[in-house]
Amino acid sequence: MSLNNIDKIRDDVDKINLEIMRLINKRANLVQKIGKVKNASGISRFDAVREREMLDLIAANNQGPFATNALQHIFKEIFKAGLEIQEDDHKEVLLVSRRTQSEDTVISFGSSIIGGGRQQIIAGPCAVESYEQTAAAAKEVKKYGLSFLRGGAYKPRTSPYDFQGLGLEGLKILRRAADESGLKAVSEVVSVKDLETASEYLDIIQIGARNMQNFDLLKEAGRMKKPVLLKRGLSATIEEFIYSAEYIISQGNSQIILCERGIRTYERATRNTLDITAVPILKKETHLPVLVDVTHSTGRKDLLVPAAKAAIAIGADGVMAEVHPDPASALSDSAQQMDFSEFEEFMSELTASGLLKTVKETV
Numbered sequence: 424m425s426l427n428n429i430d431k432i433r434d435d436v437d438k439i440n441l442e443i444m445r446l447i448n449k450r451a452n453l454v455q456k457i458g459k460v461k462n463a464s465g466i467s468r469f470d471a472v473r474e475r476e477m478l479d480l481i482a483a484n485n486q487g488p489f490a491t492n493a494l495q496h497i498f499k500e501i502f503k504a505g506l507e508i509q510e511d512d513h514k515e516v517l518l519v520s521r522r523t524q525s526e527d528t529v530i531s532f533g534s535s536i537i538g539g540g541r542q543q544i545i546a547g548p549c550a551v552e553s554y555e556q557t558a559a560a561a562k563e564v565k566k567y568g569l570s571f572l573r574g575g576a577y578k579p580r581t582s583p584y585d586f587q588g589l590g591l592e593g594l595k596i597l598r599r600a601a602d603e604s605g606l607k608a609v610s611e612v613v614s615v616k617d618l619e620t621a622s623e624y625l626d627i628i629q630i631g632a633r634n635m636q637n638f639d640l641l642k643e644a645g646r647m648k649k650p651v652l653l654k655r656g657l658s659a660t661i662e663e664f665i666y667s668a669e670y671i672i673s674q675g676n677s678q679i680i681l682c683e684r685g686i687r688t689y690e691r692a693t694r695n696t697l698d699i700t701a702v703p704i705l706k707k708e709t710h711l712p713v714l715v716d717v718t719h720s721t722g723r724k725d726l727l728v729p730a731a732k733a734a735i736a737i738g739a740d741g742v743m744a745e746v747h748p749d750p751a752s753a754l755s756d757s758a759q760q761m762d763f764s765e766f767e768e769f770m771s772e773l774t775a776s777g778l779l780k781t782v783k784e785t786v
């Protein structure tokens with residue numbers, strides 16, 4: 424057989440490939456129709472009996488040269504692809520989904536950015552307690568070339584008798600301390616009525632774990648022109664977390680940062696269980712930046728460095744951590760906030776790890 428003949432046969436193979444493709448797609452249209460009927464009647468999409476019948480039909484009619492099991496293998500792949508196409512049809516495509524936007528959302532704050540392959544460390548006290556305390560923390564944060572200062576003005580506390588935060592006064596203090604150190608301010612808002620005013624003082628509006636499914640708050644935050652940092656709920660699944668972000672984006676605000684902060688499990692060794700694989704899952708499923716709050720997830724100062732390293736190594740866009748000039752006297756979470764020397768240790772260990780490339784570059 425000459426080489427010319429091979430070319431001729433290859434032309435025929437090409438034609439058959441196209442024919443197979445056309446038939447497989449024609450088949451996919453039918454499978455999609457079946458999928459719609461099944462969905463409407465609430466029947467499971469996978470049907471092992473039906474698949475077995477089709478494989479048996481192939482076995483009964485196969486005349487070779489392919490062995491029956493080779494053909495069945497090919498057809499099983501076709502069935503699998505059919506199931507996937509049915510699933511895709513039934514999932515709404517969310518605005519936060521990677522399928523809607525393939526490139527990463529990058530949120531920029533002048534010279535600093537969140538997302539896009541750089542990592543940020545957002546640090547500051549759990550709560551704004553006084554100007555002196557907040558300003559001291561801000562200077563410390565700035566010392567390491569960081570760009571974002573956190574500090575709670577409205578504190579959603581487990582007990583109503585615990586310190587509830589300074590409210591508007593706290594926001595003013597945070598703004599002043601941040602401005603004086605050239606930092607961006609991040610703080611949680613717990614109520615729709617405070618959103619408008621708070622957004623005037625903040626660079627990032629945080630919605631905390633306890634409010635992750637406060638849908639009114641999410642929708643209202645979606646109408647703001649400020650980036651929103653959304654924390655995962657205490658017992659929220661990743662899917663629920665993603666839907667909460669969808670509430671925000673559905674109102675027009677696409678500047679959303681997700682934050683894994685640990686989930687409630689039976690484990691008591693840490694305050695919450697850091698669900699580290701949520702980070703790559705969220706990055707795969709959505710186009711939003713993802714942070715890890717190492718303080719609230721672990722609740723343990725001895726775990727902040729390893730948790731932060733793990734977060735960065737697994738692909739997080741940054742880390743949140745709490746630092747206070749005098750944690751012992753702090754009005755909230757005194758056991759888990761770092762003092763300045765612990766923060767120095769934290770920063771130097773992270774820098775030395777080589778994982779954290781770009782904190783200084785962004786100031």
Ligand SMILES: C=C(O[C@@H]1C=C(C(=O)O)C=C[C@H]1O)C(=O)O
Pocket residue numbers: 453454457458468469470471473474501502503505506
């Ligand atoms: C299309 C159907 O749904 C699924 C896909 C199949 C296919 O691709 O042929 C077969 C059985 C089901 O697992 C069906 O039930 O007929």
